[in-house]
Amino acid sequence: MSARSASARHSVDVVDGLDRDGDTLREECGVFGIFGHPDASAIVALGLHALQHRGQEAAGIVSFDGHIFHSERRPGLVGDSFSDRSTIEHLEGSAAIGHVRYSTTGGTILRNVQPLFAELASGGLAVAHNGNLTNALSIRRDLVRDGAITQSTSDTEVILHLAARSRAPLIVERFTEALRQVQGAYAIVALTNKKLIGARDPLGIRPLVIGELDGRYILASETCALDIIGAKFIRDVENGEIVVISEEGIESIRFAPAQPMRPCIFEYIYFARPDSVVNGKSVYSVRKNIGHELARESATAADVVIPVPDSGVPAALGFAQETGLPFEMGIIRNHYVGRTFIQPTQSVRELGVRMKHSANRAVVEGKRIVLVDDSLVRGTTSVKIVRMMREAGAKEVHFRIASPPITYPDFYGIDTPEREKLLAATHDLEGMRRYIGADSLAFLSIEGLYKAMGEESRNESCPQYTDHCFTGDYPTGLTDLAIAGPKRLAMLAEAD
Known part of the structure; x- marks a missing residue:
């Protein structure tokens, strides 16, 4: 054949x-x-x-x-x-x-x-x-x-x-x-x-x-x-x-x-479609629960809750429901920007975030806003979004992340940067806040994440989920990493 x-x-x-x-x-x-x-x-x-x-x-x-x-x-x-x-x-x-x-x-x-x-x-x-x-x-x-x-x-x-x-x-x-x-x-x-x-x-x-x-x-x-x-x-x-x-x-x-x-906890935070059911749990419901827990942990005086679309939407809904604040689409995403768009110069590349996201000034101007996003990796996009909100007239910008800080890279199919390029691995909370330019910054705790998943707490001796990006607890052997190291491993994967 x-x-x-x-x-x-x-x-x-x-x-x-x-x-x-x-x-x-x-x-x-x-x-x-x-x-x-x-x-x-x-x-x-x-x-x-x-x-x-x-x-x-x-x-x-x-x-x-x-x-x-x-x-x-x-x-x-x-x-x-x-x-x-x-x-x-x-x-x-x-x-x-x-x-x-x-x-x-x-x-x-x-x-x-x-x-x-x-x-x-x-x-x-x-x-x-x-x-x-x-x-x-x-x-x-x-x-x-x-x-x-x-x-x-x-x-x-x-x-x-x-x-x-x-x-x-x-x-x-x-x-x-x-x-x-x-x-x-x-x-x-x-x-x-x-x-x-x-x-x-x-x-x-x-x-x-x-x-x-x-x-x-x-x-x-x-x-x-x-x-x-x-x-x-x-x-x-x-x-x-x-x-x-x-x-x-x-x-x-x-x-x-x-x-x-x-199972990988990022399926619920980011990867799976919100209308999917993963291992018996509705992804949409989990993300809303995450928003509720995030609000319980880090609510702040504000006028409106705004998601960073699209993956931040369910968590932002939960945050708004828990706090009683209005939920508004203060950022509009352009779904017709392809991933193969050519950005020929640095000046044009710097405008890239506006190709995918634009501010809804009517919702943002003069308001104290809570931005809700699913995660923070390097932080460079967050910098641009905060700046965009301020240019649209936001009075205050409070950033809330619907997951714990990502402090370790992944080796199971998620393409994350090396550890020294992860913002949360190289900065404390105040350093991250200053870097992205927000008036305040807060992450969901690992305990809050497990509560949102319907667990009483994280089982330290036998965790219920694969959560190594937050905890460093890798559940399998990492043979290639042990032999090559992270930088060499990345080079070999591309050049082998």
């Missing part, structure tokens, strides 16, 4: 359209798969539309028609690549998987766009992955020394190589052996000539759900991808579980010892 890939027709690098300040938490990736449906590829494309917030650099779909695997992988948004009928018609078959990408390892080049495909002794295998393997570079070096030829710099390819080298007779057994050799956070969908496979890491750091449409099973990163196609939510894939979907139905396999789940 062979995979026809768009990579033969596209050889240019993806245009670098990222926020030049590097001052936002980068989206991760999103995965989607369906088995046994006559419109499989079209449904996957719709599902990827719903997951577009998880990655805007590139998208890909692999399908299987009973004889041949078909592949389309392209830079850019899902709608730019998979909205025309001819592309979907090329992706023939009743089984398909798809991926939207934001790169956290490997450069933004087409050969890293997923799903990745390989021919194994037992047949074709396509894999799409959300998360980050913390020992992928170490495994890759060993594989290359043993003669392996790699086609990408993505950590996902490690899984393909490990499965290919397994001596197990069945593809599911090979896949299971591969997962037992990797560390880190992952939600994976894989497609063979007979099965759709899903897997979630042993701690359940990354989300993965099972749905059903017209009697056919679906795997997706979030429930919002089920909603867009009218599918029914069945359940979450459990931590340390592999699900195997075939014509015979669905089978569950545990590949890791049972242990308490620790």
